[in-house]
Amino acid sequence: MSADAFPRRSPQMIIAVLALLLVVVAVVSLGMGRYDIPFLRVVEILQAPLSEPVVPVTPTESNVVFTVRMPRILLALLAGAGLALSGATLQGVYRNPLVGPQVMGVSAGAAFGGTLAILLRFSRYGLLGSAFAFGLSALVIVYALNGMVARRNILALVLAGVVVSGFFGALVSLVQYMADTEDKLPAMVFWLLGSFATGNWEKLSLMSGPFVIGGLLLLGLRWRINLLSLGDEDAYALGVNVEPLCWLVLVLVSCIVAAQVAVSGIIGWVGLVVPHMARMLVGPDHRVMMPASLIIGALYLLIIDTIARTATSTEIPLGILTALIGTPVFAFVLRQTQRGARGF
Numbered sequence: 001m002s003a004d005a006f007p008r009r010s011p012q013m014i015i016a017v018l019a020l021l022l023v024v025v026a027v028v029s030l031g032m033g034r035y036d037i038p039f040l041r042v043v044e045i046l047q048a049p050l051s052e053p054v055v056p057v058t059p060t061e062s063n064v065v066f067t068v069r070m071p072r073i074l075l076a077l078l079a080g081a082g083l084a085l086s087g088a089t090l091q092g093v094y095r096n097p098l099v100g101p102q103v104m105g106v107s108a109g110a111a112f113g114g115t116l117a118i119l120l121r122f123s124r125y126g127l128l129g130s131a132f133a134f135g136l137s138a139l140v141i142v143y144a145l146n147g148m149v150a151r152r153n154i155l156a157l158v159l160a161g162v163v164v165s166g167f168f169g170a171l172v173s174l175v176q177y178m179a180d181t182e183d184k185l186p187a188m189v190f191w192l193l194g195s196f197a198t199g200n201w202e203k204l205s206l207m208s209g210p211f212v213i214g215g216l217l218l219l220g221l222r223w224r225i226n227l228l229s230l231g232d233e234d235a236y237a238l239g240v241n242v243e244p245l246c247w248l249v250l251v252l253v254s255c256i257v258a259a260q261v262a263v264s265g266i267i268g269w270v271g272l273v274v275p276h277m278a279r280m281l282v283g284p285d286h287r288v289m290m291p292a293s294l295i296i297g298a299l300y301l302l303i304i305d306t307i308a309r310t311a312t313s314t315e316i317p318l319g320i321l322t323a324l325i326g327t328p329v330f331a332f333v334l335r336q337t338q339r340g341a342r343g344f
Contacts, residue, residue, distance in 0.1 A: 011282035011292070018281075018295045022077075025299060029073055029306045035064050072199035075207065076305040077298040079196075079264055080274075082211045082256040084297020087271025088278065088290050089218050092225040093249055098158055100272035101257045105164035107268065109138025110254075110261035112168045115175045115188050124206055124262070132210075132258035138164050139250045193317035194265040196305055203263045210259035214252040215294070221249065222286040229286065267301070267318050269326025274300055276330070 027046070031037035037045070044053040045065050087100040101107050113134030117127035145160035172192070179185040218225075224245060227235045232242050260267065277300075278292040301318075304325060308316045 011285075011288035014281050015288065015292050015295060018292065018299065022295055022299045022302075025302060026073055026077065029302060030065055030069050032306055032310050033064070033069065035060070037061065037064065071201045071204045072196045072305070073302065074204055075196050075199040075263060076302045078204070078207055078211050079260045079267060080270055080301025081294045081298040082207075082215060082260050083267065083270040084274035084278075084293040084300070085215055085218055085290060086253045086256050087297075088275040088286070088293040089225060089249055089253055090271070091275050092229045092286050092290075093246060094157055095229050095231070096157060097276065098272075099161075100269075100275075101253065102165070102266075102268045103158065103272060104161045105138035105142050105168060106135045106254055106257050107261060107266055108165040108168035108172070110135035110258045111192060111266050112171045112175065113258070114191065114261055114265070115172050115179075118184055118188050118191065119175050119179055124202070128206060128210075128259060128262040131262045132254060134168070135258040135261070136251060136254035138168055139254055143246070143250060190317075191265045192319070194267040194319035194322070195308075195315065195317055196264050197309070197315055199263070207259045207263045210255045214256040218249070218252050218256075219290060219294075221245070222290045225249070225290070226286045229284075265319065267322055269322045269330065270297055270301055273326045273330045 027042050028039055030046075031039055031042040041061075042065065044055070045057050045061055047053065048057045048062070083101060090099045090101065090104060091097055110131040113130035113132070114127055116134075117130040122130060142157070142160045142164050145163070146157045176185055176188055179188055224240055227238050227240050228242065228245065230238075235242050257271075274297040275289070275293045277296050278289050281296075282288045282292045301322075304321050305318060308318055308321050
């Protein structure tokens with residue numbers, strides 16, 4: 001498969017099919033687990049508040065679908081969509097297919113903010129604020145280092161991201177070293193591995209605000225991101241005020257990633273892998289590629305989370321699975337992209 005594998009298919013049609021597939025997979029996921037519920041029965045349970053099915057919904061079925069699984073599945077959808085959208089945005093702004101929230105250091109910065117909040121016993125909202133502040137700080141440092149060394153140079157940008165990630169990674173280790181081994185350290189380790197196991201409606205509400213605001217604004221800017229991907233000089237010539245726009249994008253991406261890290265820990269590779277999948281399907285035009293990335297990211301992380309909670313008797317941390325699955329997928333996608341991408 002190459003980037004020209006779908007030359008006669010409308011990007012809008014592909015996005016519509018992906019959206020339909022996402023809905024179907026979400027319903028299937030609602031029925032999967034230790035308490036299995038058939039697909040059609042899940043549909044009846046979802047419709048029960050509007051029209052009572054022939055076979056009444058039991059309290060157990062209602063609790064499993066609406067209380068246990070639905071908030072977790074919605075969290076996975078939002079996290080996957082947010083990470084993929086952030087990755088697609090950063091790749092467009094920096095004209096670099098190797099850029100993502102994790103590579104740029106924002107995940108490491110947010111991780112330090114989160115572990116520091118756990119150490120200091122901050123509230124959930126304090127954890128979100130701390131993760132956002134340090135995630136944004138990491139992006140600002142990367143942006144500043146890249147500007148000082150070689151503005152928008154791909155190698156310099158990636159190296160700056162590696163440096164900043166290493167720095168915040170060391171700070172995370174320092175916080176873990178200072179943490180109580182009986183109480184706070186296990187909580188930090190489990191949180192950093194990434195999981196939706198503790199997902200509930202409160203965490204969903206915590207993440208939905210930053211995601212909706214940041215996501216809508218990024219989607220609204222996708223035409224300007226198209227212009228930024230042409231280069232600074234061309235963007236200036238076309239009337240784009242590059243510097244303020246780049247800072248706005250950095251803040252919005254930090255907002256989304258910090259919210260994700262705050263509720264579910266570090267989940268890597270999604271923001272790096274998924275935009276390449278979207279680019280192969282609908283092309284490099286950010287007006288369609290960013291919405292496609294959003295949907296594919298939600299679908300991708302939902303499938304991985306479903307595997308994590310159903311494959312074994314004990315749940316597999318998401319950070320492990322996304323790395324195990326993401327690395328070979330990224331290698332394959334990168335190989336196909338290099339063969340015939342319409343890329344950057």
